[in-house]
Amino acid sequence: MCAARGDGARAVTNGMDEASYPEDAGDSDRGGSGSRRRLSCLAAVVAVLALVAGGVVWLFQDELFHPFGDARACEGSDTALPGVISAGGVPIPADASDIHYVTENGSAQVSFLSDQLPDYLHRAGIVPEGKSVLDKTYGGAYGLGEGEGELPEGLCGPALKGPAWGYVSMDPGPDVSILVERSPIDESTFRSPARVIASFPVR
Template sequence: MSDSWRAGSETGSRVGVDEELDGTPYPENVSGAHDSGAGPQRLLSCLGIVVLVVAVLAGGIVWLFQDELFRPFGDVRACEGSDKQLPGVIDAGGASIPADASEIHYFTRNGSAQVSFLSSQIPDYLHRAGLVPDGKPLFDENYGSAYALGDDETELPDGLCGSPLRGPAWTYHATGATGPGVNVLVERSPMVNDSFRTPARTVVTYDIR
């Protein structure tokens, strides 16, 4: 085989490998040149999705537990500024608040507590707390008196949160052996003089033992 034929063969082989038929060279590393930034971009996209998911989950958790997270002691009943947590069953003024009590809120400061709640069992609570003896009229002025709050006027003691108490109202007071004792303010029916609203909002102020 002649040297000229061998040289032509080698030249032809290189042309077939390195060039297309029209003489245009094949591009080198076609995929590598364009994918050089794909990895970091994909990683950033994934991180963005993860951050978004975490933010949404965190926001949902905060929304679900916002009362527990932002109320004193994590107690949804406690009003802002309270300095002592009350027990699960609140013993207000010597008797536990009624079993049907709802919308319960309390504020504690300097050894005193104010508790607000709605209940249809106020007469029973007043008897159990010793504010009105059994068999005595609920509105006997020996045990209580009218409170200076006109019809549909409202009042909410300083520090206490929740809905205000509406007039007319009646107040009961019992002096304790070692201090001011207990004061109970109850919504009175605007229609029937010797009855409470049903349910009636009640605010109990007493010393914390």
């Protein structure tokens, strides 16, 4: 339809040359359809590319948004901690969950939830075996009222909630300080599970 007309068509009067031919109108319609098809194809390609980009971001979100590609590491950390974190040389409880840490200038702060705190405090040498973990000889009430929260600067994740109990290691090894959420109902035990914030030097 878009081919050049023959000599007979060229011989028509100027007035007829200026008239619109039915086939010309058809060419215009086909041109509009082609544009719409191109736009549809372009929209489909953009959608596919956006889907692929979203998948890549999802697959590599830890590497993109967390230091060292570690989802536990808070922004600004300058040293990566190992898969099994040790505070003062003693691994944190095996049931630890919701772990977050920040490291800066040779020190680390780690926040986690656990139901195995008495065992951990004994293993860490903070409270001697056979002694109550809430014995005032080895720890003491931390200045947080019930329902109040505290999150050290730089540490991400949920805040530690009061009431809380604090410890400082008494061994000659690395200085380790630990804050634990105490039960707001029973003063002789911890929350279940309890959030812990452990501070210690990074070796």
